[in-house]
Amino acid sequence: MTTTSDHDYQLINTNVAFIHTDAPMTEAIKKMVDQKISSLIVYDHQNYATGILTERDIVRKFTPLVLNDKMTRSVSTIMTRPLVCASANNFDEDIPRLHAELGIRHFPLVRGALIARGSPLVSDIVGFVSITDLARQYLYRLAREAAKRRGKPLKSGFPRPLAKSTTKTRPLLTVFCKNTEEANFYQKIFEQLDFKVIVEQEFAAKISKKFSDDSRILVDLDTFAPEEQRHIIQGLPHWPGRLVISTAREELLPVFRKHLHGHHQHVALKPLNLPHCAWLFAN
Numbered sequence: 001m002t003t004t005s006d007h008d009y010q011l012i013n014t015n016v017a018f019i020h021t022d023a024p025m026t027e028a029i030k031k032m033v034d035q036k037i038s039s040l041i042v043y044d045h046q047n048y049a050t051g052i053l054t055e056r057d058i059v060r061k062f063t064p065l066v067l068n069d070k071m072t073r074s075v076s077t078i079m080t081r082p083l084v085c086a087s088a089n090n091f092d093e094d095i096p097r098l099h100a101e102l103g104i105r106h107f108p109l110v111r112g113a114l115i116a117r118g119s120p121l122v123s124d125i126v127g128f129v130s131i132t133d134l135a136r137q138y139l140y141r142l143a144r145e146a147a148k149r150r151g152k153p154l155k156s157g158f159p160r161p162l163a164k165s166t167t168k169t170r171p172l173l174t175v176f177c178k179n180t181e182e183a184n185f186y187q188k189i190f191e192q193l194d195f196k197v198i199v200e201q202e203f204a205a206k207i208s209k210k211f212s213d214d215s216r217i218l219v220d221l222d223t224f225a226p227e228e229q230r231h232i233i234q235g236l237p238h239w240p241g242r243l244v245i246s247t248a249r250e251e252l253l254p255v256f257r258k259h260l261h262g263h264h265q266h267v268a269l270k271p272l273n274l275p276h277c278a279w280l281f282a283n
Helices: 025-035 055-062 091-102 131-150 180-192 226-234 250-259 274-280
Strands: 018-020 039-043 049-054 106-110 125-130 172-176 196-200 216-220 242-247 265-269
Touching: 018 025, 025 039, 025 055, 039 125, 049 055, 049 106, 091 106, 091 131, 125 131, 131 274, 172 180, 180 196, 180 216, 226 250, 242 274, 250 265, 265 274
Parallel strands: 018 039, 172 196, 172 216, 216 242, 242 265
Antiparallel strands: 039 049, 106 125
């Protein structure tokens, strides 16, 4: 079993859960609940992995269905396809790139250097990694570094909130948020993740000139007026640094895909996975 090379935080999950493409959704949901997992790899009669069923699929595609027989519908009608896998030999580089390109979060790992977009054999799948796993790995690394600065070894397992370090070593994060309560929430959480946080409640069209390629920026789009939102979206190609735009409006995703510039710009749907956002600011 592969683990991270520089610490004892286990990254790759080798207990991959599978379900047959013809299985009913009742069986899939029961398996996810019983095993406390967020995804299932779907395979067909020839033992090819043809898709993936995730919690997001259930919430966004299955739950809204108004059908008397929806619980007996087959997994194949709800799953996401094609299945996108990362290489077991190079997943730490494959996954950030594939996530930036395709927006997916769950990655089966296949043998060797192969990257599969289609239907690998079930026997070729050797593990599983999610974007959240990589975010947790990043936070673990930050915790180890903070523990070294304090002169105390980090205990095994996932870290507690990080202790504050000096402002010289803490990365600076600028949060654009017009709602004071939301801004205070972002500041509190990201300071626990060892960022120095500056909150800006006003936005100007040329404000991107204040930043450089090393900047980290979070914009809560929903807190700004429509005209300001338009300027923010249209100005994305001119924003330097690592940028995350957060919104609860899923219908804006096609607009963002048109305007996002480079692999350091991301859109994140609310509710935010804040450890994931912290990882995006570092990659």
